Amino acid sequence: xxxxxxxxxxxxxxxxxxxxxxxxxxxxxxxxxxxxxxxxxxxxxxxxxxxxxxxxxxxxxxxxxxxxxxxxxxxxxxxxxxxxxxxxxxxxxxxxxxxxxxxxxxxxxxxxxxxxxxxxxxxxxxxxxxxxxx
Ligand code: HEC
Numbered sequence: 001x002x003x004x005x006x007x008x009x010x011x012x013x014x015x016x017x018x019x020x021x022x023x024x025x026x027x028x029x030x031x032x033x034x035x036x037x038x039x040x041x042x043x044x045x046x047x048x049x050x051x052x053x054x055x056x057x058x059x060x061x062x063x064x065x066x067x068x069x070x071x072x073x074x075x076x077x078x079x080x081x082x083x084x085x086x087x088x089x090x091x092x093x094x095x096x097x098x099x100x101x102x103x104x105x106x107x108x109x110x111x112x113x114x115x116x117x118x119x120x121x122x123x124x125x126x127x128x129x130x131x132x133x134x
Contacts, residue, residue: 040098052129073112
């Protein structure tokens with residue numbers, strides 16, 4: 001009888017404790033990243049800036065340091081580094097930004113941003129440039 005009473009108290013207590021530990025461990029949404037900072041550090045910012053003009057990004061986006069007519073089809077890309085989410089759903093990390101640039105509809109099938117056919121290296125250069133903007 002005594003054993004039973006003890007376990008009915010101990011088990012919920014242990015459960016509550018494990019919940020506290022687990023809840024304290026929840027991963028912040030921006031922590032995931034598979035491209036090491038080092039890899040984007042080696043990306044070519046100037047090339048990224050040039051590619052934004054060449055690949056037609058400015059047909060839809062206003063981008064600092066890239067001359068173009070003003071387009072408001074997509075959001076201005078001036079403060080990418082400070083955004084929590086890309087397309088409102090993908091946590092904004094350098095790796096996720098590269099994934100987004102490589103194939104936006106694969107991440108958000110309803111997005112208006114097309115896949116413009118970037119190579120991995122081109123996407124990394126553009127991502128590094130965008131992340132470097134204030
Ligand atoms: C046909 C228009 C179009 C073109 C071309 C285009 N984009 Fe976009 N882009 C959009 C739209 C619209 C959004 C918003 C998408 C969404 O929220 O789903 C977007 C979103 C983005 C985002 C995420 C911004 C955010 O805050 O969610 C980035 C970064 C981006 N574009 C960069 C680029 C780059 C770099 C290029 C060129 C390689 C490019 N885009 C070409 C229309 C375009």
